[in-house]
Amino acid sequence: MYKLIEFIRRIYVVLLFILIEAIALNYYAHSSFYTRAKILAHANSLTGAFQQSIFSLRHYFTLRSENEMLAARVAELENTLSFYRERETQQQTDTLTMVAMDSTLLASMSQYRYMTARVISNTVNSTQNFITINRGRQHGVMGDMAVVTPDGAMVGSVVECSERYSVVMPVLHTSFRTSGKIAGDEHFGSISWDGTSPHRVQMSELTKYSDFEIGAEVVSSGLSHIFPEGIRIGYVEERTENENHTSFDVEIRLAADMTRLSNVILIENTSYNEISELENSERLKTL
């Protein structure tokens, strides 16, 4: 007995080491991006204010380019607006049937709701990056909202929210998946990131019947319900056939510069819950 105690006393550091490593490894192996985002969301309610002040300092350095981008965006929206104004006046003069359409009906018809947010923490130096933004549950942010740059390029989707902050899983996370297609073409492929360059993502399983050039624009397909159809993802940089010669693997240059994000736009699909409820219904599972 004495010998046993003596033995344990000699090697207890090793035992303790093995114990700690076993617990930590086990936890790491079983943690998904979701549990990590959850921890991060909790930590943000502590460190968020500090993160925010640091990021607003950084923000000054990107103000100039951001202003230019916003000005361009405003111009583009003005164009669209004038187009609709013209249509409206045309309709008013043409017919009287549209009178009944009041504003509440119009609001309920739009499937997407938009909101702006400021990035307060963003990493690109990991293979499992997360972004933290300064909008949370009290501002109406929910999980599975789409996140895009002010000029409409895909950034990621919201995973977890606290009261005032939210954690976004960006395209630059090896667990991120969405569906994309070549603009103007209905064939779609699966978008993911291989964890190497922060400026490139990959699209796989794009059918060989799809016809496109290098440099073609890649947009979201709308099949994931998180992203509205037509959100810009990037541009085709390289395409190769996969080993079975059945589909294309496409290398995409990201439209969003993930290394210098500062303002983002959140898009909520107001029908998301209804659609996912329908798709996950018991009846469909039994089929």
Place this chain on the structure above:
Amino acid sequence: MQKYILYAAAFLVLVLLQIFLLDNISLGLYFHPLIYTAFIIMLPLDLEHVWVMLLSTLMGLMIDLLTGMGGLNVVASTAIGFMRPMLLNTAVGHNTATDDTMPALHRLQAKNLVWYIILMVLAHSVIYFLLETMSLSNIHHTLLRLVVSDVVSVVMIWYLVKLFTEKIFIK
């Protein structure tokens, strides 16, 4: 007593530097210096093995909680806390480390200190980056990340250790 406060301050400063400064520098995937290991490196050399390891675990846990890495930092930093005596012996050589009645960082020769920092940083980042990617498929990428990040880490930790031992401790 003063020593404890100094170490607590070093702990806090390193956590803040890592989380709020270094992790916010977006220079791409290859630039990922992990300087919080400086804390484990500059713990008193005569501190008991088990305490070195437990404090390393605490440091890793802190970083994990704040970055949401889910245990990765605990694994890597506990490992180097455990390996520290061996790495120190490798870097310094048996005689210098044990013959001295009270071994201390600032008594190490510059060459030995650099070797010690390099070994610690390398051991830590090998575990960290390999576990993070969890595959050997992009091994050349991982290696490049390791080399770039480690060079930056070693230089930064060298200055931090110098600052801590020379400017603060000897006074």
